[in-house]
Amino acid sequence: MSILLYVISYFSLLVFIVACAVRALSYARAPIHLRWELYPVPHEAPHRVGHGGSYYEEPEWWTKSSPRNLLGELKSMGAEILFLKALWEFNRKLWYRSFPFHFGLYILIFAVFLILLCGLISFISPGFMQGSLAAGLQFVFRAAGGGGLALSIWGALGLLQLRLTDSRMKIYTTPGDIFNLLFFIAAFGTLSAGFLLGTGPSTGILAFTRGLLSFDTSFETTGLLAAGLVLTGLLVAYIPLTHMSHFIAKYFTYHNIRWDDAANRRGGRIEVKLAECLAYRPTWSAAHIGADGKKTWADIAASSPARGPKK
Amino acid sequence: MRKDIHLKDLSRKQKEPLLHLEKKDLMPLPYPLEDPDDGPPFAELKEQIREKYECGLDDTCAVSIPKPATKEEEDALVAKFLSGLEKLFTKENNWTFLQPLLLSMEHCAKCQTCSEACHIYEASGKNELYRPTFRSELMRRLYFKHVKKGGLLSAWQHGDIEINWPLVARLIELSYRCNLCRRCAQTCPIGADNGLVAHELRKIFSQEMGIAAKELHDSGSMLQLQVGSSTGMNAVVVKDNIEFIDEDMEEKTGMKVQTPWDVEGAEVLLIHNAGEILAWPENPGAFAVILNAAGIKWTLSSEVAGYDSINYGVWYDDAQFARVAVKHAEAAKKLGVKKIVLGECGHAHKALTVIADRVLTGDLNIPRESSMTLLRDIVMSGRLKLDPGRNDFPVTLHDPCNMVRLMGIVEPQREVIRKICPRFREMTPHGVDNYCCGGGSGFAIMSGNNFPDWRFQVAGRKKLEQILHAFGDCMDPSIPKYLCAPCSNCKGQLRDLLAYYEMWDKHKILYGGLVELIVNAMEDAKPGFIEWEWH
Ligand code: SF4
Ligand code: SF4
Numbered sequence: 001m002s003i004l005l006y007v008i009s010y011f012s013l014l015v016f017i018v019a020c021a022v023r024a025l026s027y028a029r030a031p032i033h034l035r036w037e038l039y040p041v042p043h044e045a046p047h048r049v050g051h052g053g054s055y056y057e058e059p060e061w062w063t064k065s066s067p068r069n070l071l072g073e074l075k076s077m078g079a080e081i082l083f084l085k086a087l088w089e090f091n092r093k094l095w096y097r098s099f100p101f102h103f104g105l106y107i108l109i110f111a112v113f114l115i116l117l118c119g120l121i122s123f124i125s126p127g128f129m130q131g132s133l134a135a136g137l138q139f140v141f142r143a144a145g146g147g148g149l150a151l152s153i154w155g156a157l158g159l160l161q162l163r164l165t166d167s168r169m170k171i172y173t174t175p176g177d178i179f180n181l182l183f184f185i186a187a188f189g190t191l192s193a194g195f196l197l198g199t200g201p202s203t204g205i206l207a208f209t210r211g212l213l214s215f216d217t218s219f220e221t222t223g224l225l226a227a228g229l230v231l232t233g234l235l236v237a238y239i240p241l242t243h244m245s246h247f248i249a250k251y252f253t254y255h256n257i258r259w260d261d262a263a264n265r266r267g268g269r270i271e272v273k274l275a276e277c278l279a280y281r282p283t284w285s286a287a288h289i290g291a292d293g294k295k296t297w298a299d300i301a302a303s304s305p306a307r308g309p310k311k
Numbered sequence: 312m313r314k315d316i317h318l319k320d321l322s323r324k325q326k327e328p329l330l331h332l333e334k335k336d337l338m339p340l341p342y343p344l345e346d347p348d349d350g351p352p353f354a355e356l357k358e359q360i361r362e363k364y365e366c367g368l369d370d371t372c373a374v375s376i377p378k379p380a381t382k383e384e385e386d387a388l389v390a391k392f393l394s395g396l397e398k399l400f401t402k403e404n405n406w407t408f409l410q411p412l413l414l415s416m417e418h419c420a421k422c423q424t425c426s427e428a429c430h431i432y433e434a435s436g437k438n439e440l441y442r443p444t445f446r447s448e449l450m451r452r453l454y455f456k457h458v459k460k461g462g463l464l465s466a467w468q469h470g471d472i473e474i475n476w477p478l479v480a481r482l483i484e485l486s487y488r489c490n491l492c493r494r495c496a497q498t499c500p501i502g503a504d505n506g507l508v509a510h511e512l513r514k515i516f517s518q519e520m521g522i523a524a525k526e527l528h529d530s531g532s533m534l535q536l537q538v539g540s541s542t543g544m545n546a547v548v549v550k551d552n553i554e555f556i557d558e559d560m561e562e563k564t565g566m567k568v569q570t571p572w573d574v575e576g577a578e579v580l581l582i583h584n585a586g587e588i589l590a591w592p593e594n595p596g597a598f599a600v601i602l603n604a605a606g607i608k609w610t611l612s613s614e615v616a617g618y619d620s621i622n623y624g625v626w627y628d629d630a631q632f633a634r635v636a637v638k639h640a641e642a643a644k645k646l647g648v649k650k651i652v653l654g655e656c657g658h659a660h661k662a663l664t665v666i667a668d669r670v671l672t673g674d675l676n677i678p679r680e681s682s683m684t685l686l687r688d689i690v691m692s693g694r695l696k697l698d699p700g701r702n703d704f705p706v707t708l709h710d711p712c713n714m715v716r717l718m719g720i721v722e723p724q725r726e727v728i729r730k731i732c733p734r735f736r737e738m739t740p741h742g743v744d745n746y747c748c749g750g751g752s753g754f755a756i757m758s759g760n761n762f763p764d765w766r767f768q769v770a771g772r773k774k775l776e777q778i779l780h781a782f783g784d785c786m787d788p789s790i791p792k793y794l795c796a797p798c799s800n801c802k803g804q805l806r807d808l809l810a811y812y813e814m815w816d817k818h819k820i821l822y823g824g825l826v827e828l829i830v831n832a833m834e835d836a837k838p839g840f841i842e843w844e845w846h
Contacts, residue, residue, distance in 0.1 A: 026413075027410060027413065027414065030402065030409050030410035030413065031402050031406040031409060031410070032406070032669065033406065033407055033408050033409060033410045033411055033669070034407045034408060034666050034668075034669045034670070035665050035666055035668055035669055036408070036411055036504075036507065036666075037665070037717070037719075038493060038496055038497055038716065038717065039715070039716055039717070039718070039719040039721075039743045040719070040743055041719065044719070048719070048722075051721045051722055051742055051743070052715075052716075052719060052721055052742055052743035053719050053720070053721045053722055054718060054719025054720065055719075056664065056680075056681055056684070056718055056719055056720050057684060057719065057720055057721070057722055057723055058684070059680070059684050059685065059687075059688050060650070060678070060680065061680070061684075062678045080500070084500060086424065086498060086499070086500035087422075087424060087500050089498070090424045090425075090427065090428065090498040090500075091422060091423070091424035091427075091498075091500075094422055094424065098422075168423045168426065168442075169421060169422070169423055171317055171318065171439070172318075172421040172423070172444060172448055172470075173421065174467065174468060174469060174470040175467050175468075176467050176468030176469065177421065242468065243417060243418050243419070243420065245418075246418045246420060246501050249414050249417065249418035249501060249502070250418075250501060250502055252410065252414055252502075253411075253414050253415075253418070253501060253502025253503070253504075254502055256410060257410070257411045257414070257502065257504075258496075258502055261719075263668060264668045264669055264671075264672070264676060265676075266672075266673065266674075266676050270669065271672050271673075271676075274669055274670075274672055275672065277402075277406040277407075278670075278672070280402065280403040280404075280406055281403060282398075282403055282404045282630075283398065283403070283404060284395075284398060284404060284518040284519055284630070285391070285394070285395075285518075285519050285520075285521075286517060286518050286519055286520065286521040287521060288521065288528075288533070288630070288631070289518055289630045291630075297406075297633070300630050300633070300634070301630070301633035301634055301636075301637050301670065302634075302637060303634070304536055304537070304634070305532075305533060305536055305630070305631065305634065
């Protein structure tokens with residue numbers, strides 16, 4: 001039983017890491033695209049960022065350096081990642097559900113790191129777990145784990161209720177969307193039950209963590225906690241296979257698109273990338289494009305459109 | 312009106328359109344248009360048009376695609392659409408937007424946060440068909456099914472859709488029910504972009520199927536690349552017209568006005584939207600007055616496309632877009648100018664300055680600047696003697712999406728207006744949060760069938776509401792009011808919108824550009840440059 005739990009945990013983690021990496025790489029390896037930024041861009045100069053201005057407001061902007069306003073960017077990222085600012089501003093009804101859901105997840109991730117830390121320390125110094133610091137850590141873990149689970153379940157229930165009842169969302173909701181939320185509720189619900197009804201609320205998890213780190217086959221737990229751990233493991237593996245991996249997507253949509261205002265300078269890094277793209281050979285069929293599979297984008301841009309039959 | 316349109320309805324084989332809007336369904340307007348019946352009726356599409364063209368979406372028909380005669384023809388068009396869809400997701404064919412498109416396809420959370428931001432959705436009375444995610448969701452389902460070759464599991468996760476000719480025909484029209492203003496994208500917590508999806512759909516239709524709105528393609532980018540301008544003016548005609556404008560400006564201002572042509576090594580190559588030269592000659596005329604008075608060494612170019620900044624490709628076709636951008640840069644390179652300055656045209660600003668930034672390399676990468684910045688510098692430097700008292704009438708400012716939300720040029724035009732217009736008032740909201748005028752993405756020049764009715768009653772409705780609010784305290788016709796729109800396309804839309812609702816005749820709301828306000832305030836010019844006549 002314990003071995004099965006460990007295998008599922010490591011397997012889930014591995015799937016999660018590999019699937020996230022594959023997804024991130026697939027976006028990162030896409031060629032440079034045409035600029036498509038959207039203002040306000042928070043790394044703009046502080047005197048412009050308030051009204052959403054860009055360096056194009058400067059006369060002869062190309063003669064001036066425009067240092068990146070890192071603080072502005074961090075502030076904007078922090079507000080979006082931690083507090084879901086866009087939802088707060090534009091969709092308050094959803095924010096009341098989505099925020100607890102996401103914030104619960106953040107707290108849970110924190111709790112997982114904490115328990116891993118406790119597990120590691122207890123190997124290095126077996127007496128540590130008897131000390132008052134350990135008791136404090138365990139208290140924080142219990143509060144974070146319990147609070148995180150409760151918040152996420154509450155949020156997921158709210159999201160489910162909205163998906164099933166809000167006419168704006170109903171027609172776009174697929175069975176997969178419902179399943180995703182039910183999966184969260186089932187996994188976290190079972191985990192919470194195992195957590196609360198188990199022999200000792202945190203020793204069970206700590207013992208599991210220690211066992212996980214050492215492949216200790218003597219670890220035993222309740223069926224409920226085991227079921228919670230298995231379901232949560234599978235959920236972790238499942239997330240990056242779906243659109244719920246938007247935490248990866250958001251990095252690219254914000255940094256590589258909305259906020260990508262990097263100007264192309266002669267002989268610069270962007271120009272090198274563009275040279276590669278302009279050498280691609282498109283195969284679009286419309287006559288006016290004149291693509292024959294041999295001409296490059298550069299050739300087409302330099303040519304006149306062919307007059308061909310329309311429509 | 313049916314509100315319960317579902318995604319699968321797009322594949323329905325039926326003669327009647329999916330949607331019919333009544334005026335009472337639309338978003339209410341403030342005084343003086345509170346009665347839903349105010350304003351002209353929505354003309355019905357003629358029966359011959361419905362017979363001949365694919366008009367199965369709603370009350371109008373923007374693209375006029377001839378109906379296929381046989382089932383085989385229909386199947387061939389569907390096959391072509393599918394081949395275009397696949398190409399759209401390859402780097403060889405679509406490196407230009409592949410990454411943003413993939414992200415928008417794979418990560419929408421279907422939270423509908425973006426819906427409320429869309430002026431078309433709101434103006435339609437929140438009709439499902441015009442929800443920003445409606446067309447994106449169709450595209451997404453097609454992507455997972457036909458590009459990712461998803462099976463049952465994918466359909467369960469992402470939803471299913473049946474592809475047939477009615478669906479493709481309706482998608483063509485639906486891609487022309489979006490202004491590409493990207494206000495929706497601004498609110499999306501994920502960063503997905505429904506405007507981009509409409510843009511990419513238009514590209515499949517144009518680049519693979521050879522289908523585009525004729526105003527954008529045949530009489531737009533094609534004409535520009537052949538003759539030099541989508542107005543049809545060649546170099547000789549445009550020079551004649553400018554000469555005439557110079558004479559007219561001299562008469563109006565009492566100042567010497569001469570527009571320089573093809574001056575090698577000039578500091579500034581100014582490129583106007585050539586539509587200005589024909590429709591609003593006082594705009595290029597005012598530019599000439601200001602630049603000469605400020606002592607700028609500037610020139611116009613008579614090269615092909617060098618005197619017309621429009622680049623309609625930016626709305627529907629990457630190849631046409633790149634060709635025009637290259638022509639603009641070549642005109643500047645030939646003259647060896649220090650920089651290109653874009654006149655009052657929003658999409659030309661964004662096309663040449665921002666989007667073409669990743670097309671123009673080497674010696675074609677010539678610095679490009681906005682006229683807003685140059686004008687702000689001239690006005691604030693004190694090089695012109697300006698009397699704000701000459702602009703003592705209510706003025707409000709429209710923010711062209713391309714220049715503002717999509718380029719971040721927000722303040723320069725405001726600094727100018729604040730300095731010379733004592734009765735300036737902002738619209739709500741404004742700046743990067745502005746609403747599109749309803750003419751964006753080419754609509755301002757699209758007038759086929761009854762499309763203008765849709766353009767004014769739906770697409771332009773939110774802007775009209777904003778204008779009426781901005782001038783709410785002075786609607787009395789004894790007070791002339793000026794709606795400043797520093798963009799040719801916006802001006803075209805606003806002219807037609809104001810005329811449609813008789814806002815000039817009944818309430819004396821005039822529209823115009825920024826330079827006209829500057830010249831109107833110039834002490835060295837005869838008073839009364841703005842003539843308060845409808846044009
Ligand atoms: S595009 Fe963005 S805001 Fe709109 S439904 Fe999708 S995730 Fe939500
Ligand atoms: S881009 Fe503008 S018009 Fe198009 S869906 Fe978004 S908000 Fe609406």
